[in-house]
Amino acid sequence: MNIKEKIREDINSKKDEYIQFLQKIIQQPSTSGNELEAQTIVADRLRDLGLDVDVWTPDAEELKKSEFFNPRREDYEGSPNVVGTLKGKQNGKSLILNGHIDVVPAGDESKWINEPYSGTVIDGKLYGRGTTDMKGGNMSTLIALETIINLGIELKGDVIYESVIEEETGGAGTLAAIQRGYKADVALIPEPSEMKIFPKQQGSLWFEVTVEGVSAHGGTRYEGVNAIEKGWVVFQEIMNLEEQRNEPLREHPLYKNNPIPIPINIGQFNGGYFPSAVPEEAIIQGRYGIAPGETIEEAKEQFQSMLDNLKSLDNWFEKHPATVKWGGIHLPPGGCEDDHPMLEILQNNYLEVEKEEAVMAGSTWATDGGLLTQAGGIPSIVFGPGTTSMAHFTDEYVELEKMFKTAEITALSIIEWCEINE
Amino acid sequence: MNIKEKIREDINSKKDEYIQFLQKIIQQPSTSGNELEAQTIVADRLRDLGLDVDVWTPDAEELKKSEFFNPRREDYEGSPNVVGTLKGKQNGKSLILNGHIDVVPAGDESKWINEPYSGTVIDGKLYGRGTTDMKGGNMSTLIALETIINLGIELKGDVIYESVIEEETGGAGTLAAIQRGYKADVALIPEPSEMKIFPKQQGSLWFEVTVEGVSAHGGTRYEGVNAIEKGWVVFQEIMNLEEQRNEPLREHPLYKNNPIPIPINIGQFNGGYFPSAVPEEAIIQGRYGIAPGETIEEAKEQFQSMLDNLKSLDNWFEKHPATVKWGGIHLPPGGCEDDHPMLEILQNNYLEVEKEEAVMAGSTWATDGGLLTQAGGIPSIVFGPGTTSMAHFTDEYVELEKMFKTAEITALSIIEWCEINE
Numbered sequence: 001m002n003i004k005e006k007i008r009e010d011i012n013s014k015k016d017e018y019i020q021f022l023q024k025i026i027q028q029p030s031t032s033g034n035e036l037e038a039q040t041i042v043a044d045r046l047r048d049l050g051l052d053v054d055v056w057t058p059d060a061e062e063l064k065k066s067e068f069f070n071p072r073r074e075d076y077e078g079s080p081n082v083v084g085t086l087k088g089k090q091n092g093k094s095l096i097l098n099g100h101i102d103v104v105p106a107g108d109e110s111k112w113i114n115e116p117y118s119g120t121v122i123d124g125k126l127y128g129r130g131t132t133d134m135k136g137g138n139m140s141t142l143i144a145l146e147t148i149i150n151l152g153i154e155l156k157g158d159v160i161y162e163s164v165i166e167e168e169t170g171g172a173g174t175l176a177a178i179q180r181g182y183k184a185d186v187a188l189i190p191e192p193s194e195m196k197i198f199p200k201q202q203g204s205l206w207f208e209v210t211v212e213g214v215s216a217h218g219g220t221r222y223e224g225v226n227a228i229e230k231g232w233v234v235f236q237e238i239m240n241l242e243e244q245r246n247e248p249l250r251e252h253p254l255y256k257n258n259p260i261p262i263p264i265n266i267g268q269f270n271g272g273y274f275p276s277a278v279p280e281e282a283i284i285q286g287r288y289g290i291a292p293g294e295t296i297e298e299a300k301e302q303f304q305s306m307l308d309n310l311k312s313l314d315n316w317f318e319k320h321p322a323t324v325k326w327g328g329i330h331l332p333p334g335g336c337e338d339d340h341p342m343l344e345i346l347q348n349n350y351l352e353v354e355k356e357e358a359v360m361a362g363s364t365w366a367t368d369g370g371l372l373t374q375a376g377g378i379p380s381i382v383f384g385p386g387t388t389s390m391a392h393f394t395d396e397y398v399e400l401e402k403m404f405k406t407a408e409i410t411a412l413s414i415i416e417w418c419e420i421n422e
Numbered sequence: 423m424n425i426k427e428k429i430r431e432d433i434n435s436k437k438d439e440y441i442q443f444l445q446k447i448i449q450q451p452s453t454s455g456n457e458l459e460a461q462t463i464v465a466d467r468l469r470d471l472g473l474d475v476d477v478w479t480p481d482a483e484e485l486k487k488s489e490f491f492n493p494r495r496e497d498y499e500g501s502p503n504v505v506g507t508l509k510g511k512q513n514g515k516s517l518i519l520n521g522h523i524d525v526v527p528a529g530d531e532s533k534w535i536n537e538p539y540s541g542t543v544i545d546g547k548l549y550g551r552g553t554t555d556m557k558g559g560n561m562s563t564l565i566a567l568e569t570i571i572n573l574g575i576e577l578k579g580d581v582i583y584e585s586v587i588e589e590e591t592g593g594a595g596t597l598a599a600i601q602r603g604y605k606a607d608v609a610l611i612p613e614p615s616e617m618k619i620f621p622k623q624q625g626s627l628w629f630e631v632t633v634e635g636v637s638a639h640g641g642t643r644y645e646g647v648n649a650i651e652k653g654w655v656v657f658q659e660i661m662n663l664e665e666q667r668n669e670p671l672r673e674h675p676l677y678k679n680n681p682i683p684i685p686i687n688i689g690q691f692n693g694g695y696f697p698s699a700v701p702e703e704a705i706i707q708g709r710y711g712i713a714p715g716e717t718i719e720e721a722k723e724q725f726q727s728m729l730d731n732l733k734s735l736d737n738w739f740e741k742h743p744a745t746v747k748w749g750g751i752h753l754p755p756g757g758c759e760d761d762h763p764m765l766e767i768l769q770n771n772y773l774e775v776e777k778e779e780a781v782m783a784g785s786t787w788a789t790d791g792g793l794l795t796q797a798g799g800i801p802s803i804v805f806g807p808g809t810t811s812m813a814h815f816t817d818e819y820v821e822l823e824k825m826f827k828t829a830e831i832t833a834l835s836i837i838e839w840c841e842i843n844e
Contacts, residue, residue: 206697218687218709219786228691232654265640267697269650272690275628275750276709279689287640287698364641
C-alpha cells in the first residue's frame with residue numbers, strides 16, 4: 001500500500017471517532033467571549049497527539065500596537081488562543097493551518113430544525129452553528145495532521161496548527177498569533193470555500209457615512225433640507241465607486257465569473273427620528289470589499305475622495321461634507337502569488353482525490369488570511385469543505401464527505417510541502 | 423365709556439392677575455396622561471366665574487365608535503376634559519372656545535434657558551412649555567370670557583369654554599366633547615397663528631410604508647435586492663404625489679404665499695439591520711397634509727393609488743407591492759365657509775384693535791378644528807396669539823401683549839356673534 005492509500009484508509013477507519021469529536025466541539029457554543037471550553041478540548045487533543053501546545057490569552061495592550069488591530073473588546077479574558085506545533089525534523093518548509101474557533105450567534109433558535117448546538121447528523125450532514133464556518137474546516141485540517149502522526153510520518157518542516165479566537169469580530173486571535181511569533185512559509189485556511197481553492201481573498205471594511213440636513217416642522221418642510229435626499233446622492237456615488245473599483249477585476253481569471261468581484265454593500269440607511277419633522281441627519285452603513293493586493297489605506301483614500309467629490313455634484317456638500325467613520329469589520333485582503341508552488345500541490349492532490357480539476361476562484365468575503373498575509377507576511381490560501389451559503393445561517397451544516405476529502409487532500413499536500421523525512 | 427373701551431380697560435386693569443394665573447397653569451407639566459392638576463385649576467376658575475362646569479373622563483369604548491378616533495391610550499384615567507358653559511339668555515347664536523391643555527414633552531431640559539415649566543416673564547414674553555401651544559391661547563379666550571362676565575354683559579347665545587386633553591396625540595379630548603353633545607354655531611381655536619386668521623386648517627395623517635427587498639450576504643450582494651433602492655423609488659413617487667396634490671392650491675387665496683400648502687414630509691427612512699447584509703426591508707414614515715375640504719378617505723385613496731401605480735415604474739412592485747399603514751396623528755382638515763359671518767366679525771374687530779388689516783391664511787398644521795368641523799359639523803376658525811415657530815421648541819414663549827390683544831378682539835367678537843341681551 002502506498003502512502004496515498006494509507007492516508008485514505010486511515011481516515012476511513014476513524015471516521016466515526018472524528019465525527020464524535022466534531023460533535024463535541026459543535027456542542028460548545030463558542031461565540032465571542034465564550035471560547036474557553038472549546039479551546040480546552042482542542043488543546044487537550046493537540047497535547048494527546050504529542051504536539052507542543054501553547055495556550056495564552058491575547059493581550060489587548062500588545063494588540064493595540066498593530067495598525068491592523070480593530071479593538072472590539074477591552075480584554076480577552078476567558079478567550080485563549082491555542083497553537084499546537086508539530087516540529088519538523090529538518091529545516092524544511094513550514095506551514096500554518098489556521099482556523100477560528102469562534103462562531104456567530106445562533107439567532108432565533110426556534111427557527112432551527114435541530115437545536116443550534118446539537119451536532120445532529122442527518123443524511124451525511126452534520127448540523128449546528130459553526131459546522132460550516134468553520135469547525136468542520138478546522139476538523140479537516142486536524143484530521144490531516146492526525147493521519148500523518150498516526151501513520152508515523154516524519155516531516156522536514158514544521159506544521160503549526162492554530163485554533164484562534166475572534167475572527168468573526170475582527171481577527172484579534174490571528175493577529176495575536178502573528179505577534180507571538182508564529183510564522184510559516186504558507187498558510188492554509190479551511191474557511192467554507194466548498195472545496196474551491198482561493199489564492200486571493202478580498203478584504204472587508206465596515207463604513208458609516210453621516211450626511212447632514214436641516215430640521216424643520218413637517219408642515220413647513222420647505223424651511224428644512226431633508227437629509228434622506230442628500231443621503232441618496234451619497235448612496236448613488238457609493239454605487240458608482242463600486243462600479244469603478246470593479247472594472248479592473250472584470251477580466252481577472254479568479255473573478256471573471258463573479259458579477260461583482262469586490263462589492264460595496266449598503267446594508268443600513270437610517271434617516272430622521274419623527275414622521276412630522278424634516279430629518280437633519282442620515283446614516284449610511286455598509287461593507288466595503290477590498291481588492292486582493294490593495295491596502296486598506298488605498299481603499300479608504302478612494303472612498304474619501306468619492307466623498308470629497310460630492311460637492312461637485314451638489315453644492316450642499318460644500319458646507320456640509322459627508323463624513324465617514326470606519327469601524328466593525330476591518331480585515332485586509334489576503335492571498336499568495338499567482339505561481340505559488342502550494343497552489344499546484346493542492347490542485348494536483350485535488351485531482352488525485354476528486355478525479356476532476358479543482359476550481360480556482362477569489363473569495364467573496366474576508367478571512368484571517370488578510371492578517372496572515374499583510375500583518376504576518378505569510379502567503380495564504382483558503383481551501384475548506386463548508387458550504388458558503390450556510391455560513392451564519394439557520395440550520396448550518398457541513399457535508400461530512402467533503403470534510404474527509406478535504407482532510408485527505410490536505411494531508412497529501414502537507415507531506416508534499418513539508419516533505420517526508422525519510 | 424363705550425363697551426369697546428370698557429373691555430380694554432377691564433383687561434388692562436387685571437393684567438398682573440391674568441399673568442399670575444397663566445404662570446400657575448404653565449407650572450403644571452400637563453403632558454399626555456398628566457393633565458389632572460392643570461384641568462382642576464381651570465375647572466375651579468370656571469366655577470368661580472359662575473359657569474356650569476362639566477368635568478369627565480373620556481370613555482375609550484365610546485370613542486372607539488367614532489371613525490375619527492385614533493386610539494393612543496387604553497383609557498383616559500387621570501385625564502379629564504373640562505367644559506364650562508355660559509348660558510345665553512335667549513336662543514342666540516352659540517360659540518365654542520376650544521383649546522387643548524396637553525403639552526408635548528420638554529425634550530432635553532438642560533437646553534432651556536429657564537426651567538421648562540418656570541413661567542418666567544422676560545421682556546414681555548412668558549416662557550415655558552405650552553405657553554405658545556397653547557395655554558397662552560387658552561388664556562386669551564378665558565380673559566375674553568371673564569371680561570364679559572366682569573362687565574356684567576349678558577349674551578343671547580351660549581359660550582362654551584372647552585379645555586380638552588390629547589390634542590397633541592390625536593384629538594381624543596375634542597372628540598369626547600363632541601360625543602358628549604357640545605355643539606355650537608361656530609368654534610374659535612386660539613392655536614398659535616400669530617394673530618393671523620385661519621378660515622381653513624389642513625389635516626394631517628402619519629403614514630408608514632413598508633418596502634420589500636431580498637436579503638443576501640454583502641459579499642454576494644448581487645444575489646439580493648436592496649430594499650433601500652426600492653424605497654427610493656417610493657420616496658420619489660411620494661414627492662411626485664405632493665407636487666400633484668399641491669397644484670390645485672397654488673392660486674388659493676389663503677395658500678398662495680405658501681411654497682407647499684399641504685406638504686408631505688418624509689421624516690424617517692430606515693432600511694436594513696446589518697452593514698454586511700442586503701436589506702430586505704425599508705420603512706418610510708412621514709406626515710401627509712390633507713387639504714381643507716378633503717376627506718381623510720379621499721386622501722388615503724390617492725396615496726394608495728400612487729402605491730398601486732409603482733408597478734408601472736418598476737415591475738419589482740408587481741409581486742412585492744409597497745404597503746401603507748396609517749397611525750399616529752390622524753386629524754382631518756377643518757375650517758368654515760369662505761363667507762362665514764364670523765370671519766368678517768373677527769376681521770373688523772382686528773382692524774378696530776390693531777389698526778391694520780388682519781392677515782388671512784391657511785394653517786400649515788392640523789388642529790382639533792378638523793374634528794370640530796368633520797366629526798361635529800361645527801365651522802372652525804383658528805385665531806391665537808402664539809408664535810408658530812416656538813411650538814414644540816426649546817424656550818417656547820408667548821408674547822403677553824399679543825395674548826391680551828387677542829383676548830380683546832375675541833371679547834368684542836363674542837359679543838357681536840352671541841349678541842348682547844339688552
